[in-house]
Amino acid sequence: xxxxxxxxxxxxxxxxxxxxxxxxxxxxxxxxxxxxxxxxxxxxxxxxxxxxxxxxxxxxxxxxxxxxxxxxxxxxxxxxxxxxxxxxxxxxxxxxxxxxxxxxxxxxxxxxxxxxxxxxxxxxxxxxxxxxxxxxxxxxxxxxxxxxxxxxxxxxxxxxxxxxxxxxxxxxxxxxxxxxxxxxxxxxxxxxxxxxxxxxxxxxxxxxxxxxxxxxxxxxxxxxxxxxxxxxxxxxxxxxxxxxxxxxxxxxxxxxxxxxxxxxxxxxxxxxxxxxxxxxxxxxxxxxxxxxxxxxxxxxxxxxxxxxxxxxxxxxxxxxxxxxxxxxxxxx
Amino acid sequence: xxxxxxxxxxxxxxxxxxxxxxxxxxxxxxxxxxxxxxxxxxxxxxxxxxxxxxxxxxxxxxxxxxxxxxxxxxxxxxxxxxxxxxxxxxxxxxxxxxxxxxxxxxxxxxxxxxxxxxxxxxxxxxxxxxxxxxxxxxxxxxxxxxxxxxxxxxxxxxxxxxxxxxxxxxxxxxxxxxxxxxxxxxxxxxxxxxxxxxxxxxxxxxxxxxxxxxxxxxxxxxxxxxxxxxxxxxxxxxxxxxxxxxxxxxxxxxxxxxxxxxxxxxxxxxxxxxxxxxxxxxxxxxxxxxxxxxxxxxxxxxxxxxxxxxxxxxxxxxxxxxxxxxxxxxxxxxxxxxxxxxxxxxxxxxxxxxxxxxxxxxxxxxxxxxxxxxxxxxxxxxxxxxxxxxxxxxxxxxxxxxxxxxxxxxxxxxxxxx
Numbered sequence: 001x002x003x004x005x006x007x008x009x010x011x012x013x014x015x016x017x018x019x020x021x022x023x024x025x026x027x028x029x030x031x032x033x034x035x036x037x038x039x040x041x042x043x044x045x046x047x048x049x050x051x052x053x054x055x056x057x058x059x060x061x062x063x064x065x066x067x068x069x070x071x072x073x074x075x076x077x078x079x080x081x082x083x084x085x086x087x088x089x090x091x092x093x094x095x096x097x098x099x100x101x102x103x104x105x106x107x108x109x110x111x112x113x114x115x116x117x118x119x120x121x122x123x124x125x126x127x128x129x130x131x132x133x134x135x136x137x138x139x140x141x142x143x144x145x146x147x148x149x150x151x152x153x154x155x156x157x158x159x160x161x162x163x164x165x166x167x168x169x170x171x172x173x174x175x176x177x178x179x180x181x182x183x184x185x186x187x188x189x190x191x192x193x194x195x196x197x198x199x200x201x202x203x204x205x206x207x208x209x210x211x212x213x214x215x216x217x218x219x220x221x222x223x224x225x226x227x228x229x230x231x232x233x234x235x236x237x238x239x240x241x242x243x244x245x246x247x248x249x250x251x252x253x254x255x256x257x258x259x260x261x262x263x264x265x266x267x268x269x270x271x272x273x274x275x276x277x278x279x280x281x282x283x284x285x286x287x288x289x290x291x292x293x294x295x296x297x298x299x300x301x302x303x304x305x306x307x308x309x310x311x312x313x314x315x316x317x318x319x320x321x322x323x324x325x326x327x328x329x330x331x332x
Numbered sequence: 333x334x335x336x337x338x339x340x341x342x343x344x345x346x347x348x349x350x351x352x353x354x355x356x357x358x359x360x361x362x363x364x365x366x367x368x369x370x371x372x373x374x375x376x377x378x379x380x381x382x383x384x385x386x387x388x389x390x391x392x393x394x395x396x397x398x399x400x401x402x403x404x405x406x407x408x409x410x411x412x413x414x415x416x417x418x419x420x421x422x423x424x425x426x427x428x429x430x431x432x433x434x435x436x437x438x439x440x441x442x443x444x445x446x447x448x449x450x451x452x453x454x455x456x457x458x459x460x461x462x463x464x465x466x467x468x469x470x471x472x473x474x475x476x477x478x479x480x481x482x483x484x485x486x487x488x489x490x491x492x493x494x495x496x497x498x499x500x501x502x503x504x505x506x507x508x509x510x511x512x513x514x515x516x517x518x519x520x521x522x523x524x525x526x527x528x529x530x531x532x533x534x535x536x537x538x539x540x541x542x543x544x545x546x547x548x549x550x551x552x553x554x555x556x557x558x559x560x561x562x563x564x565x566x567x568x569x570x571x572x573x574x575x576x577x578x579x580x581x582x583x584x585x586x587x588x589x590x591x592x593x594x595x596x597x598x599x600x601x602x603x604x605x606x607x608x609x610x611x612x613x614x615x616x617x618x619x620x621x622x623x624x625x626x627x628x629x630x631x632x633x634x635x636x637x638x639x640x641x642x643x644x645x646x647x648x649x650x651x652x653x654x655x656x657x658x659x660x661x662x663x664x665x666x667x668x669x670x671x672x673x674x675x676x677x678x679x680x681x682x683x684x685x686x687x688x689x690x691x692x693x694x695x696x697x698x699x700x701x702x703x704x705x706x707x708x709x710x711x712x713x714x715x716x717x718x719x720x721x722x723x724x725x726x727x728x729x730x731x732x733x734x735x736x737x738x739x740x741x742x743x744x745x746x747x748x749x750x
Contacts (some may be wrong), residue, residue: 059362176338188374191627195370202364206353 037244038311041251061299062211064245066201068296069212070193072147073171073219081224084141092145098123099150105267117301120154121294121310147293148216154297155210163209170200170209171217178225193222212296246295250311255304290314335379342372343397346406362411365638369398373634384729389721391630395637396718402642412638422632423693424583424600429621430690431604432614433497434519445671446513450520452670453663453684454489460662461488461655465712468651472708479536480705483698486532487713488659490525490691491518491684499683499728510676510735514683514728522601522690529694530598533701553595557602560586564603565611575620597697636692637714644711645718652715659716660685675738679731686724687717 103119110118124147155163173196181189200218204211290313298310346368355361377390396402400409462485469477496518500511527550534549560582567578586603589596608614645652664681671677695713699706 059359059366062360062363184378185626187623187626188378191370191374191630194627195367195374198363198367199371202355202360202367203349205360206349206355206364 035315038247038251038315041248042254043251045252045254060245061249061302062201062205063198064249065211065296065300066197066215068246068292069210069215070197070219072293073216073221074223075144076220076223078224080141080144084145088141088145091142092149095142095146096123096149096153098146099153114301114303114306116154116157117297117303117306118309120150121290121297121306122313123150124294124297125291151210151213151216151293155213159209164213166207166209167204167214168217170203170214171219171221173200174218174221175225177222181226210300212293212300243292243295246292246299247311249299250295250307253299253302253304253307254311255308335375335382339372339375339379339394342368342375343404343406346372346398347404350406358410358414361408362414365398365407365411366415368407369394369634369638370630372398373630377630384726386721386725387626388629388633389718391633392637392714392718392721395634396640396642396645398634399638399640399642401640401644407638409639412635415635416639418631419635419696420587421580421583422628423696424586424596425579425621425625425628426632426690426693427597427600428579428583428604429625430522431601431606432608432618432621434523434601434605434608436609446516447520449513449667449670450517450524453517453666454521454524456666456669457489457659457662458485460658460665461485464655464658465651468654469708474708475704479702480709483532483536483702483705484655484709484712486525486528487691487694487698487709488655488687488716489521490687490694491521492686492690496683496728499725500732509739510679510683511732513673513676514680517684525690525694526598526601530595533595533697536702549593549595550598552593553598554602556589556594557599558606560599561603561606561611564607564617565613568611568613568616575617576624579620579624597693633692636696640714641711644707645715648708648711648715652712652719655712656685656716656719675735678738679735682724682731683728686720686728687713692717 099119102122103115106115106118109115125143152164155167159166177189177192177196180192184192196218197215200214201211204214290310295307295310295314298307301307349364355364373391373394375390376394377387380390380393381387397404398407400407400412462481465484466477466481469480474480491514496511496515500515530550530553531547564582568575583600586596586599589599607617660681663684664677667677667680671680691713695706695710699710
């Protein structure tokens with residue numbers, strides 16, 4: 001078992017490293033799509049075929065999910081929250097309804113336990129693209145609020161209200177780190193983050209709630225009550241390795257399903273387009289791809305079908321997004 | 333005190349979690365175990381730091397408390413065993429760092445006298461510890477007492493350069509001749525022990541082992557170490573991004589060298605030594621190593637000790653105490669024989685008594701290479717590390733201050749003499 005861990009950690013490190021070194025000067029889609037990492041995962045899934053291998057990797061998935069939630073939560077700095085107006089809430093709420101509309105469509109084609117995660121995954125745009133496009137602007141804040149709401153809907157439906165409450169309680173662990181910010185060195189703080197994320201991720205699994213939501217609340221607590229700049233630095237630091245780990249994990253679960261997938265993909269892109277067009281009337285966030293959180297949610301389901309679907313959708317949306325929104329600084 | 337309370341709180345939390353629910357799978361158990369090891373180890377390490385002890389003592393005690401073998405029994409063995417690959421990678425990292433401590437300029441500065449003193453201390457300490465442990469191993473009818481005694485004798489020569497540096501810094505004594513001497517001895521002892529160790533492991537290693545083969549392997553390891561060091565320098569000159577990830581990859585690759593009969597430890601030490609002394613990259617590489625070392629030490633020391641049988645350590649406490657006494661006495665003898673400096677003779681042995689983290693690295697290799705004798709050597713070494721870490725750094729610090737004062741007084745007398 002330990003050989004698997006070692007190999008996978010090594011592969012992720014090498015992938016991350018190669019992406020940074022070799023592809024640093026890439027532009028557009030290839031700049032940081034992470035396609036090569038995904039393909040690496042697919043190849044390895046054939047090399048180590050069998051579900052046992054994937055089960056063995058659970059600790060890695062658990063950690064990646066926790067980091068995904070935390071990375072999103074930590075974006076909610078005080079400064080950004082001050083920008084929120086009543087309209088942002090309204091837009092955010094309306095955007096989150098995407099979840100219910102998608103669920104309504106999907107439940108005709110899929111069983112409920114597949115339709116729910118799929119609806120959540122596809123109603124969540126990339127939070128980091130939102131974060132990097134126009135920091136603090138209303139549509140972006142509305143988009144981020146919509147992600148929070150969708151995460152809560154998802155947790156309520158999958159784990160019940162108890163699940164949401166438990167996630168909030170686990171997220172309060174963030175308060176235990178804040179007092180040490182001024183005393184400890186940066187590296188020591190990272191060690192604490194690492195330890196606490198592992199802790200709340202494992203407790204979320206043990207007490208049956210969403211790892212992502214629990215980690216999100218912890219990130220939120222840390223971002224809101226600590227120094228703003230510090231939180232932004234954290235986002236930048238963990239984002240790339242996290243996203244690559246998630247893409248790599250998606251590749252490991254690769255499994256092509258029926259042709260219905262692709263039909264639904266096209267429908268989904270169309271719905272997404274309409275929604276963002278009518279809601280925000282902004283060209284550059286029409287096709288915001290599925291981000292780290294969407295991919296993390298798909299991995300949380302541990303269903304290869306859903307994960308493959310999400311990954312393909314991510315790459316298609318990324319190409320579309322690149323065609324529309326050229327030249328800006330963006331990834332994931 | 334806050335750190336101690338937090339450590340106790342999280343230990344209690346682990347106790348509660350274990351009572352309330354069982355992890356749904358071994359995988360979740362792995363994550364849970366790692367989480368508590370990191371958190372409790374971190375807080376205990378900070379607590380020990382505040383008490384002027386090395387943080388490593390805290391990690392080590394956290395590991396022992398959380399160990400499945402401890403009386404609390406809060407963790408399961410299987411998840412911890414799955415995490416041993418972390419210790420293998422960390423081991424390479426620590427060895428590279430040890431190699432980087434060996435600065436040629438430092439050794440040149442201290443010249444022949446220090447080499448003579450080191451050899452005197454190392455040989456005499458070895459004779460003492462070897463004899464005591466041989467008697468002990470014979471008494472308990474160990475299968476190969478001579479081999480075990482040689483290996484333990486060599487291990488107990490070691491003294492950590494890293495902890496020496498830390499104590500010297502903490503003591504606040506600016507010009508410390510005794511500190512410099514102890515540090516030089518510690519570094520030289522590392523070199524001697526590692527070279528001897530690599531040869532002995534190859535020699536005792538298996539049926540096909542021979543002196544010629546061990547020398548070939550030794551030379552091979554040295555050459556690979558130089559090549560790896562050169563590659564690191566090239567990387568740092570031409571690429572130089574994400575150094576911490578690069579170091580992780582490097583550590584992983586080097587840890588796999590054992591499969592091709594190349595000693596990862598020796599390669600790592602030579603790599604560190606080469607980077608430090610023959611390339612431009614030493615300073616920057618050292619900075620990155622220092623930056624990530626707290627996390628590596630925490631994981632390594634806590635995990636290794638979590639896998640240690642506490643009951644076995646308690647059983648060997650008498651021999652551990654005897655060996656510490658013997659080590660102390662023979663180190664003192666070594667200093668008496670090797671130097672004329674009265675102050676070093678008087679205070680030096682205190683600085684050379686505590687066992688280094690590197691010995692833990694070596695003992696893990698012994699355990700995997702010689703399973704029949706590795707277990708007992710491991711518990712004794714860990715016992716020595718724990719006990720010496722509890723008192724030696726504080727005593728060394730005190731000795732440094734006293735030595736500096738005494739040196740100042742004697743210089744004053746000399747300068748005022750007609």
